[in-house]
Amino acid sequence: MNTRRLGCFTATGILAAIAAVVLAAGFVWARGGSIFSPGPLNAQAGGQVLGGVRSHAEIGGQCGRCHVAPWSGEHMADRCMQCHTDIAQQLLRPDSLHGALVRQAGALQCRTCHREHRGAAASLTVLDTAHFPHEAVGFSLHAHQKRQDGSPFACTDCHGEKLISFDQTVCADCHRKVDGHAFVDAHTQLFGDRCLACHDGVETYGRHFDHNAFFRLEGQHARTACSQCHTAARSLADLKHTPTDCVACHRKDDAHNGKFGTHCGACHKPTHWKDATIDHNKTGFPLEGKHAQVKCEACHANNRFKGTPTACSACHAKDDAHNGKFGTDCAACHTPTNWKDATFDHSKSNFPLTGKHAQVKCEACHTNNRFKGTPTTCVSCHQDPAFHRGAFGTRCASCHTTAAWRPAKYLGSHPAIASEGGVGINHGHTSCRTCHPSTVRTYTCLACHSNNQGGGGGD
Amino acid sequence: MATARYRYSNSELWMAFFTNLAITALYLAVVWRLGSVPKASAFFGHSLGILGFLLMLMTETLYSLRKRTRSARWGRMATWLKFHIYTGLVGPYMVLLHTSWKFGGLAGVVMLLTVILVISGFIGRYIYTAVPRTPEGAEVEARDLARAIEAAETDLQRWLAQRPPETRQLARRLIELSELRTEARTPLLVLGRRLMEWQYRLRMWQEKRRMDQAARAQAAQLERLLARRRALRRQMASLAMARRLLGLWHTVHIPLGMALFTLAFIHIAAALYYATLLR
Numbered sequence: 001m002n003t004r005r006l007g008c009f010t011a012t013g014i015l016a017a018i019a020a021v022v023l024a025a026g027f028v029w030a031r032g033g034s035i036f037s038p039g040p041l042n043a044q045a046g047g048q049v050l051g052g053v054r055s056h057a058e059i060g061g062q063c064g065r066c067h068v069a070p071w072s073g074e075h076m077a078d079r080c081m082q083c084h085t086d087i088a089q090q091l092l093r094p095d096s097l098h099g100a101l102v103r104q105a106g107a108l109q110c111r112t113c114h115r116e117h118r119g120a121a122a123s124l125t126v127l128d129t130a131h132f133p134h135e136a137v138g139f140s141l142h143a144h145q146k147r148q149d150g151s152p153f154a155c156t157d158c159h160g161e162k163l164i165s166f167d168q169t170v171c172a173d174c175h176r177k178v179d180g181h182a183f184v185d186a187h188t189q190l191f192g193d194r195c196l197a198c199h200d201g202v203e204t205y206g207r208h209f210d211h212n213a214f215f216r217l218e219g220q221h222a223r224t225a226c227s228q229c230h231t232a233a234r235s236l237a238d239l240k241h242t243p244t245d246c247v248a249c250h251r252k253d254d255a256h257n258g259k260f261g262t263h264c265g266a267c268h269k270p271t272h273w274k275d276a277t278i279d280h281n282k283t284g285f286p287l288e289g290k291h292a293q294v295k296c297e298a299c300h301a302n303n304r305f306k307g308t309p310t311a312c313s314a315c316h317a318k319d320d321a322h323n324g325k326f327g328t329d330c331a332a333c334h335t336p337t338n339w340k341d342a343t344f345d346h347s348k349s350n351f352p353l354t355g356k357h358a359q360v361k362c363e364a365c366h367t368n369n370r371f372k373g374t375p376t377t378c379v380s381c382h383q384d385p386a387f388h389r390g391a392f393g394t395r396c397a398s399c400h401t402t403a404a405w406r407p408a409k410y411l412g413s414h415p416a417i418a419s420e421g422g423v424g425i426n427h428g429h430t431s432c433r434t435c436h437p438s439t440v441r442t443y444t445c446l447a448c449h450s451n452n453q454g455g456g457g458g459d
Numbered sequence: 460m461a462t463a464r465y466r467y468s469n470s471e472l473w474m475a476f477f478t479n480l481a482i483t484a485l486y487l488a489v490v491w492r493l494g495s496v497p498k499a500s501a502f503f504g505h506s507l508g509i510l511g512f513l514l515m516l517m518t519e520t521l522y523s524l525r526k527r528t529r530s531a532r533w534g535r536m537a538t539w540l541k542f543h544i545y546t547g548l549v550g551p552y553m554v555l556l557h558t559s560w561k562f563g564g565l566a567g568v569v570m571l572l573t574v575i576l577v578i579s580g581f582i583g584r585y586i587y588t589a590v591p592r593t594p595e596g597a598e599v600e601a602r603d604l605a606r607a608i609e610a611a612e613t614d615l616q617r618w619l620a621q622r623p624p625e626t627r628q629l630a631r632r633l634i635e636l637s638e639l640r641t642e643a644r645t646p647l648l649v650l651g652r653r654l655m656e657w658q659y660r661l662r663m664w665q666e667k668r669r670m671d672q673a674a675r676a677q678a679a680q681l682e683r684l685l686a687r688r689r690a691l692r693r694q695m696a697s698l699a700m701a702r703r704l705l706g707l708w709h710t711v712h713i714p715l716g717m718a719l720f721t722l723a724f725i726h727i728a729a730a731l732y733y734a735t736l737l738r
Contacts, residue, residue: 008519008523008713008716008717009717010710010713010714012710012713012714013713013714013716013717014717015714016713016714016715016717016718016721017714017717017718017720017721019718020717020718020721020722020725021721021725024565024722024725027565033729033733034564035564035565035568036564036565036726036729036730036733037563037564038499038500038561038563038564038566038734039561039563040563063733067732067733067737068737068738069732070732070736070737070738074738075738076737076738
């Protein structure tokens, strides 16, 4: 049984503990926090004096220069930036190495890559090159994983010995071996030698590039060299801002001399200039009937489109079968389907067609294509019949209607029955031929009256 | 009474050895996986340090607490001593692996103290096992030892009496060899007992080599009786010295332990301040 009441807390034990504390405190007082250091600090002298020193080893015992108290609210990175002011400036610029890294992975801290206490000569930068977020600096290594021989790329293949710098001539030197001198030389001549201005390591703008996402390459466009449209492009911005309106490239090809504006694509296709379609309905002259089957040049002579006359006579003067007598507005009667599909509102003329007149063909009255000036008197078409030739003059309408010759109504004097008045009250409903079987000049009453008792009437 | 047998097993040493072997295998697997030695501040290295230190704390505190209790329901002292030795070997080994083989600064001093303390522990155990104890771990009193020696002597005489004279003649030589060279209460009797035993066994072996087959068989039986008697006599002779040495050893071992744990806590506080809680 242990008789010591305090167990291991013997007098010597407590003294030893106190001595240990005193020794440790004394060491800290004399040498700073170096007794807590897990390893020597880097002693490689930098080119410039930062924070009053050239290397971290010069502040070896001053742990507080870098290490912040956990309750202080500061971060170690804040202490780094107090001396490394150039990096502090870089962090504000997204296009810089550190600015891009922090923007890409906000949780990154200085000591993620920069490790200390690894020895006086150890490198201050420890890069996991296999997992370095290269895209953060504007160039992805997606297409630069393996060399042509299948071996993995090494950082030094592009960067040389200093990983933080990069000479863009390295790109051309290597790609001459991969893609050939001719291609690279032509490419750099067309687009310059600042490869990173366009290439981000992801997009090579080669056969797998989806140009259609920006401008559909169809027809002749797909067979055109890049530089023919992207003239003098020296950066991604130049490529992206290449004008996409037709006239930017095709002003010299405008056969219409600007008369149809600058949007060639409204009518033309990239396959061929002649593959043009125009919606004539949107013009001032919709194409209907036979007009729709006519070739453009039949109306638009000499490539004249805008300003082409739309009057019928401009094209159909030679077709005017009326010799200009009906004016030049053919459409007043005719439709584009067929010349013969003509409609004429005779009621608007001075000779409305009524009765049998409406059923007669135009040429029956309008002989020799004569329309205007066609006589409207009855006798110009209707011969005086032998029945009453010369008896009643030329005004057929005084007795006859256009519905039919008979029945006719004679309303003139009737001497034989003058006692009945002109209309012959007792004979008004009798047919003329009843009394006048041959001509109106002869008559007989015997048709009705056996003893010539009188009577009369009309025809 | 049956002759008392006060012998210690090394089971806790073997257990600690195989545990450390397993830890070593795991460590090597991690080294192979990482391609380098695991850093003290990395997950694996840090875990080794934390677990190892916890074991060391258990080594110190639990055994001390057990020693102060009177109740037997907490287990036998001998068992707790084995536990103390086991954790006292495994814990420091894990802490050694935690260092990633860098011994600078306060951490290096702590590791050095740990190594010294472990070595001290081996010395203490060696002294401790010089004191005969019951299976429960209690020290055997001098009178009990005297009774045991008397019993061993009786067994020896009975055996001799049952043998023919030529055998008794032979036995006399062996009995003479088995006598302790010194009865003085010197630290050598305690600290050098292993060496003395090896020397004794060497002499016995040389003596038995000169015997014929039949005599050798008889000598083997006699040797067992003589070894028991010799051990008891040595224990009797060194009992007081062993106790004094153990007490002296405690005056070194305990302050070492206190200094070690004090500095270890300072190291932990500094690691927390400078590393773990660093933003």
